[in-house]
Amino acid sequence: MEAKAQARHVRVTPMKARRVVDMIRGKQAADAIALLQFAPQTASEPVLKTLNSAIANARFTADKNSAPFDENALVVTTAFVDEGPTMKRFRPRAQGRASRILKRTSHITIVVGERDSKGGNR
Secondary structure (H helix, E strand, O other), X not given: OEEEEEEEEEOOOHHHHHHHHHHXXXXXXXXXXXXXXXXXXXXXXHHHHHHHHHHHHHHHHHHHOOOOOOHHHEEEEEEEXXXXXXXXXXXXXXXXXXXXXXXXXXXXXXXXXXXXXXXXXX
């Protein structure tokens, strides 16, 4: 059983969010939560919220299907960050000029599932 969660239009650059997401890909869900709680990166907070949402979605799906649910068996099978829309702002510069400031956003997607019986990910 797989469950997915997305956080869209998150105000963190995709490059910084990818650093955090790369740390948790393929890890057990409980280990990933512990890692994100103590990670110093700013992007770890929205990634943690998305991971918790994916785990809650898995729990809800299991309850709906009357299937057994074991949170310790969940693994982060897929995790990626896409680039969202960029907000463009202008900042005054010397001699009456203006320079563009790009405020980038991210779309964070995390999929959790159970490990195969062989020990590998699905």
